[in-house]
Amino acid sequence: MDFRLTDMTDDEIAQELSVVEPLTDSVRDLIDAVIRTEVDDDVLIAAREQIDAVVTSLRGNQKPGSYGVPFTRKLHGMPYGNAAVGKRNAIAPPLRVEHHDDGSATSEVVLGAAYEGPAGLVHGGISAMLLDQLLGEVVSVSQGVPCFTGTLTVKYLRPTPLGPLSLRAETTGSEGRKFFVHAEISDAEGPTVTAEGIMISPANMPRHEELKRLRAELAASAE
Numbered sequence: 240m241d242f243r244l245t246d247m248t249d250d251e252i253a254q255e256l257s258v259v260e261p262l263t264d265s266v267r268d269l270i271d272a273v274i275r276t277e278v279d280d281d282v283l284i285a286a287r288e289q290i291d292a293v294v295t296s297l298r299g300n301q302k303p304g305s306y307g308v309p310f311t312r313k314l315h316g317m318p319y320g321n322a323a324v325g326k327r328n329a330i331a332p333p334l335r336v337e338h339h340d341d342g343s344a345t346s347e348v349v350l351g352a353a354y355e356g357p358a359g360l361v362h363g364g365i366s367a368m369l370l371d372q373l374l375g376e377v378v379s380v381s382q383g384v385p386c387f388t389g390t391l392t393v394k395y396l397r398p399t400p401l402g403p404l405s406l407r408a409e410t411t412g413s414e415g416r417k418f419f420v421h422a423e424i425s426d427a428e429g430p431t432v433t434a435e436g437i438m439i440s441p442a443n444m445p446r447h448e449e450l451k452r453l454r455a456e457l458a459a460s461a462e
């Protein structure tokens with residue numbers, strides 16, 4: 240993982256997000272509008288010209304490559320381009336993960352037309368991506384070490400409807416650098432998809448104790 244540090248303060252991060260998150264929401268709204276619009280062709284053509292003009296203006300100053308995952312001096316990660324939770328990524332479903340004291344993680348999400356697979360139902364790849372993200376986060380945050388997905392097994396119990404859904408994940412066991420994690424997606428009637436993950440803290444990553452030392456060093460150097 241790239242431990243590129245940013246010197247941004249909490250206030251600066253909050254200020255940036257107060258501008259960027261509504262922009263991402265507007266682009267998400269644009270994606271939904273393009274999918275479902277039934278306006279005439281001339282309106283579509285005019286819309287495309289307006290969108291192209293916006294793209295040209297944003298290209299005025301661009302970061303090279305992908306966004307990456309900068310870390311603050313408190314080792315708070317900023318994965319703003321992430322495909323599942325990136326705060327600058329309008330393709331990412333509006334997923335916000337909550338971590339709980341018992342080590343579990345949950346999320347409430349509403350999936351609209353942009354996440355469709357079979358008619359009116361969530362695309363299976365989207366379900367797998369959401370569960371993968373939750374599995375990765377629940378283990379990385381509760382264990383305090385970054386973990387990658389080694390093996391992801393997804394079981395589709397019944398079709399998942401578009402609309403409001405709940406997600407939950409928890410670590411069920413560990414063996415050395417391997418963590419076993421369970422997660423599920425539920426609609427109002429109960430679970431629709433379950434996933435089992437073997438998440439691995441890679442050999443070349445800092446271990447928990449090293450991370451604690453790194454955090455303390457960074458906190459001291461920030462004072």
Ligand SMILES: CCCCCCCC/C=C\CCCCCCCC(=O)SCCNC(=O)CCNC(=O)[C@H](O)C(C)(C)COP(=O)(O)OP(=O)(O)OC[C@H]1O[C@@H](n2cnc3c(N)ncnc32)[C@H](O)[C@@H]1OP(=O)(O)O
Pocket residue numbers: 310314316371372373374375376379380383384385386387388389390414415416417437439440441442443450
């Ligand atoms: C700054 C600190 C912050 C801390 C807190 C952070 C909070 C942050 C919040 C959030 C974080 C993240 C959220 C992400 C969520 C999304 C997750 C993804 O999409 S991840 C991308 C997709 N996955 C890959 O691209 C992996 C590609 N594969 C690899 O990189 C390696 O193959 C890896 C890491 C999986 C294993 O590499 P090795 O070199 O460490 O493994 P070896 O030493 O060979 O094996 C260790 C043990 O693991 C087993 N193992 C190895 N590969 C396995 C596999 N693929 N499946 C199952 N077991 C495997 C082995 O059999 C071995 O087990 P035995 O110790 O012998 O019992």
